[in-house]
Amino acid sequence: MSEKAPATAEKALSPKSETPAPQPARQKWYEWFAPTDTPAERRLILKLDGLIIVFVFLAYWAKVLDSSATSTAYVSGMKEDLNLYGNQLHYLQTVYMVGFITMQIPLTLLMTRCPVNYFLPAADLLWGVFTLAQYKASNVTQLYALRFFVGALGGFFFPAVQWYLGSWYKSSELSRRGAIFFIASQVGSMSSGYIQAGAYARLDGRYGIEGWRWLYIICFACTIPIALLGLCLLPSTPDTCISRFLTADEIQLAQERMASENREARQPFTRGKIWQILKGWRLWILVTFAFFFSQADGVSSNSGLSLWLKAEGYSVEGINTITTVSPAVTIVASVVCAVFSDIYDAKASWIAVTALLNIFACIVLAIWNVPVGLKFFAFFLSGTADGIAAIIYAWANEICSHSAEERAIVISAMNTIGNTFGAWIPLFVWKTVDAPRYLIGYNWTIALDVCMLAMLAVLVQFWAREKKRSLA
Template identity: 85%
Template sequence: MSFSVQKAPSPVEAPLDASVAVDKKSTLEIQPAATNASPVRQKWYQWFSPTDTPEERRLIMKLDGLILVFVFLAYWAKVLDSSATSTAYVSGMKEDLRLYGNQLNYLNTVYMVGFITMQIPLTLVMTRLPINYFLPTADLLWGVFTLAQYKVSNVYQLYALRFFVGALGGFFFPAVQWYLGSWYKRSELSRRGAIFFIASQVGGMSSGYIQAGAYATLNGKHGIEGWRWLYIICFACTVPIALFGLLVLPSTPDRCNSKILTAREIQLAQDRMAVEHREPRKAITLLKFKKTLSGWHFWILIGFAFFFSQADGVSSNSGLPLWLKAEGYSVESINTITTVSPAVTIVASLICGILSDAYDAKVWLIAITALLNIFACIVLAVWKVPLGLKFSAFFLSGSADGIAAIIYAWANEICSHDAEERALVISSMNTIGNTFGAWLPLL
């Protein structure tokens, strides 16, 4: 970021307006050189910008340790639950609760109703409250509702619990994207967003092993069936993470009362966001809603999110495991081979996040990712291709989610002048994407 240095006015140059005063602590006032000035970006192998002072670097490292660690672990735990119900269903829940009809589909539907309908309201509520308490408390409540599922005796109890689990877990992703945008500069956001996002892939890769091991060792212990232990494990993972968040998370820079960050660090964070033109939180009014809904930011970014959310259809709709099963691969082979796709997503996310921050290459990265996935989809649509090419296409489709961090970092940047608009746009992007993703693949 380039800066212009404005010197204090001399007595001759002193302004007539008495409301303009010189800062008593310093005769220098640092301001952004221009609204559209580009930040001085680090190289792809560097963590800090060349213009970051030692004080800024210490602050950034502190924020990474406080914020990134919590959101990564919390997101990882939520992925465990998202797969726990499917695993529980085939591990005894079906027989114990007599789920012989479409109950599993109904359970997934109820979960998605809570997930989708509460994203926008809860994200907006979050902007009104201290986020350092709101996020961990919601996480703790999510864990409690997850735990309660192990005690159910019929499917109707499970329906109610799945709705609240979906509601308390669904808003977490957009809320964290907004939260990251409140602390990090545009040259720092994509990498942090990528690190946060890959927690879902790590969770997906590890959940099968954790659940298989838990079922094998805990089934019947203390008179509790193995499938019920899966929910207890999710709760046990969540509680320490939520408590960690309550202890260490700072709120947003404009309303920060952190016990770990010093007053100087909070002021520095506020100055960094001022340079980025990242506005503090203000009142939510009907006029603000109308302004957001009538502006191009909302509709362009929503449309962008719609296409992105459908782009990962090959990897998200179980095409690879279904094909492997039809080809007669063993369960062990299927579990091993399908871990390649999330591994590709992890690598793609990190590459895109690093290059986006270093070179502001959002457009190129999105375009290249789109072309790779168009090629993969064409290969799979043709289908009668060499076996190696077919595997490559399935694996290559895992790169589609690599641009998730870029898209949400871009939304934070575009809507930087209005904190409430950022919250509404980001939560709406995720809501619309999940809404269409729930039914469009059925066509």
């Protein structure tokens, strides 16, 4: 017995006899918190959701109301009251887009130098004031000036919020929060028509104010309470946070959470830092990728479904009802993609799947002579194209986590390039004379998605190499 004891002991200590370490529990799709989140982290996350997500959702929803207010006002009496003629509506939209595009990067960078908890609500207040001023316009020249400032103050909001979310949330939390924020645009597009139609029907002529002018008053009335709510609730970034709602321990915990993600705090903006950003791969690859993504939603953004329904003889009520399915699909796709990409860290996979779905939808629409049910399915399926927006910007936050300044430049540049090309490419690709069968547009979208898949492979390769270097 004494001779066998050492062998038994040796066997007990051998690697083969060791019990495998239990794998950490994976977060389930319906769970809001990760199993590794401590009670203190969960309280902090809930507070951040209440302080930040509620404000950015409501503020974005209000901005979408204005994006369609001018077109609605034009056909609701503004054209006659201000003696608009020719292409002046197009010029108004162009001036708006000039402010929208040119000021995205400068204002987003300016926000990184200022207390965010004051900068965002203050910009929202100014946006509301300029929106209200449009109701007093007496000629088109005044509207040109006002539309520029409305575009400038509203255009930077999307990239600025994406950067702001990246300053508070982990990579495993960002896509879901970004999806909630993005959904506000879809809810806004679905509700704006009903709000504007109801306002015009009930308020036209009230207190001597024409119905189209009431549209701007309503946008202002929605915006100001939301901006004041932001002034009361929003915390700044963790590195400089002072909040009546967050304790010192919670602010320190937020800083530790960002440090664990290698999410750097704000640093001085130097020429050397700018040069380092410009010569790095992140800016150019992410911006190129964003170009293909931003243009690939052309099926849902160029009214192909509504024009086809009109050509098929559907009533106005039927068209308005059926077309609400597309933003509903986008909402569902945004939630599904965000939840599963967060839990499984599968951003690239969901982007690829969405691109393939959009390619299939556009192939069906390019063929065109298909069963009606399949055509409806293709139009609705194309609504998934925008469902990966939150994933893409969450990924940009993660990839550029080492520099708050690079995050701001890259995210705002991604959004700017999309809006810049989106302002003129549809004039050549989605021509109204080709409606409702946009053969060029559908084939263009197929090419965009194929290119997006190619750029996705490049992005994955560069990001994998970057992570390998950081671990070396």
